[in-house]
Amino acid sequence: MAAASNRPSFTPRARAFTLIELLVVVAVIAILVSVLLPALSRSRNAARAAVCTGNLRQMGLLTRAYATSNDGLTPALGVPWGRDPYWAIVLLQDSERVGDGPGDLYHEESFLVCPTTDALEPADLTRTYAINVTGYAGQPGDKANFDSEIAQIRFDRVRAASRTPLYTDSAIAPVADGAPPPTRTTSVIDFRDPDHVANRLGRVHASESFHAVMFDNSVRAHEDIQPNWTDPLP
Numbered sequence: 001m002a003a004a005s006n007r008p009s010f011t012p013r014a015r016a017f018t019l020i021e022l023l024v025v026v027a028v029i030a031i032l033v034s035v036l037l038p039a040l041s042r043s044r045n046a047a048r049a050a051v052c053t054g055n056l057r058q059m060g061l062l063t064r065a066y067a068t069s070n071d072g073l074t075p076a077l078g079v080p081w082g083r084d085p086y087w088a089i090v091l092l093q094d095s096e097r098v099g100d101g102p103g104d105l106y107h108e109e110s111f112l113v114c115p116t117t118d119a120l121e122p123a124d125l126t127r128t129y130a131i132n133v134t135g136y137a138g139q140p141g142d143k144a145n146f147d148s149e150i151a152q153i154r155f156d157r158v159r160a161a162s163r164t165p166l167y168t169d170s171a172i173a174p175v176a177d178g179a180p181p182p183t184r185t186t187s188v189i190d191f192r193d194p195d196h197v198a199n200r201l202g203r204v205h206a207s208e209s210f211h212a213v214m215f216d217n218s219v220r221a222h223e224d225i226q227p228n229w230t231d232p233l234p
Helices: 019-069 087-094 115-120 194-199
Strands: 129-132 165-169 210-214 219-222
Touching (some): 019 087, 019 129
């Protein structure tokens, strides 16, 4: 019988990474991150844009339903600010949000909030869309002044419904005689007013575009206003 060996057993030691190997791994990770981050950012922006499109479509449907029940008239474009029949209050109430005024109805998870706009502002926003008030801004020949009387569009008489905006993305901009709180963007836009077009449109989507829902409830991205948008609404 052979004698047992007295030589110590040898266990191979795990091989450590060299500095060059670590640098290669770090470089590969950096390359992957640089490739994936833009794709992730585009996907996130596309998802936000899709939510915004859905918001506007829901707003258009609720407005159409309101007009159907109110002799073809939309909710009020401006006064009485903060209560029924002001358009934002009406839409929130009709979406089964419980309450009568801004304190009860406006909220951060509302369909009145575009997530793209919300992501760009430091405050948690509660409204980021504006209604078209062209022809109801108190200019000579206008049918009404949304800022001093209840003004309502004849929804059922809008011509070129597929080419006429009802609501658009809007931006935070200075407003005379008191602005909305920092949690809300401007809520009205007159497309005849160059200041409104320059400062109130929410150009927050790809290629500095903004979304708009038309009176036929189609939603599209636009990079600029169209010629017929300056036509007074009925």
